[in-house]
Amino acid sequence: MVEVAVNHASFLGEGPVWDWRDNILYWVDIMGGHIHEYKPENKNFRTIDVNQMVGAVVACSDRQLLAALKNGLAMIDRESGEPAFLVHPEAHLPQNRFNDGKCDPAGRFWIGSMAIDETPNAGKLYMLNGKQDIAAKIHGTTISNGMAWSHDHKTFYYIDTPTMNVVAYDFDVHSGTISNKKTVITIDEKDGYPDGMTIDTDGMLWIAHWNGWQVSRWNPHTATKLFTLPLPVANVTSCTFGGPNLNDLYITTAQKGLTANELEQQPLAGMLFVWKDCGYEGVRAFEYAKGE
Template identity: 55%
Template sequence: MNQNNWEIVLEHSCQLGEGPVWDAEKQRILWVDILPGEIHSFDPVSREHWVFKTGQMVGAIAIQPSGDLIAALQHGFHAISLENETVVPIADPEVHLPGNRFNDGKCDPAGRFWAGTMSITDEPGAGALYMLDQNHSVSVKVDNVTCSNGLAWSLDHRLLYYIDSPTRQVVAYDYDVHTGTITNKRVVIQFEEADGFPDGMTIDEKGMLWIALWDGWKVVRCNPNTGERLQQIDLPAARITSCTFGGASLDDLYITSAKTGLSQQELAEQPLAGYLFVVKNTGIKGVGTPEL
């Protein structure tokens, strides 16, 4: 089933829009523009758009109970207060790898922050997936990663779903919510070359995965138990990067995109590349975002 009733959220184009997070308390959508190191905030009611510059590339953010953020920046994990405009370092597990940067990240059901890295020059296998615990200790969960991307946890908290984009796969691990241990890796969804590359993803109240397809012009909803593609949302930009549910009822799907790396002709053909889109009233709800 195709769904094409997307809307532009606001008149702004990111270079590499990513990592949308719904802030339920403030009823606003947050997302990042990785390359210029910006965190964006937009209130759908007041229409206020606010941009915070972190001073380095920013891959992902998560909301803490205080309302402040944990962020995966180019040089490690940081605590960020948008209200006070402060950036405080926590830990940099790749201080010895200056050619890497952090990419996608998300909180797990226990409130730990998971985020992965990649080479700025796309060197194969140069990245890893890390877990930042509440005590700010950092552990490596997956190594030999090329482009660490989408993360989601099953509704029963027994599985971690994970994407290393060039593999064109979504894999599942058995997940222990008490320790954060992952084991027993297996492929649950395989994409074809014509689909593009799986990027960011989110999970809905039915346990189905919504996966953004880089160079695929779409978001697809898939059943991770069968690999079946259930529906798709076709979009006016090729480089679709991630998605999350938001809105008062958590049934609006916010979708980020990018324009980085597109040729002049492609940019002319995709005037909305880099925009934030929303599909309202999808009829399906997301699940609340865990907080660190």
């Protein structure tokens, strides 16, 4: 069912995103400072080295890449890895880094920050619009992670990992305003910590479990777990749908936090996995729309 997609282990693999224009999967190795690129049709894999921590990467409507680097948000040259910095809302907080990010249905980039040492409540969730104005949307986050938007663009789902919850906000797609926070899913501690997240065409949420050996599928309207997909590694970080028909589930994992003994027992830790033709379908990733 689940297989290794690329024979390359990341220390902290995260943030998979499918570029549907070019049929390429991007993901990051946060601590390694790497943006990975994989084209399944020819199995071409390469790494863009950005030489600093990279929390997330997204595709832009003009086929460029936007990444959240330690030194700020930047456009990335796909060939050289050279960053062209746009803005850094936490330049005064060198102890922080960015963690997970996605674009919303209007093409704005949402990106969370956190303390490198995971100090509680040290982060924020920001929104960058197409004019490169940035605003804090949620304050006091600890490990900002999964994000998804409902198909009617009226709900924003969000995970701050240590809370063990998925929360939902009312979302105004025109202004990017979020309001009326409510908890829609609570993860049991025995299942690990909720990490990255994606949504399928049925509006169901897929959640990666750090120290949980699994990805789970949930109905956010009823708080019902629909099924669990087991993985051969403990630290499952995120997932997204890819492939030409968006029916292959790609899953990122990590070696971070594992002892030498655990790494020996989990030789596939840090690998990118795929569940091909999984029977479910994702939706196209939203792109960053510059100048809008």
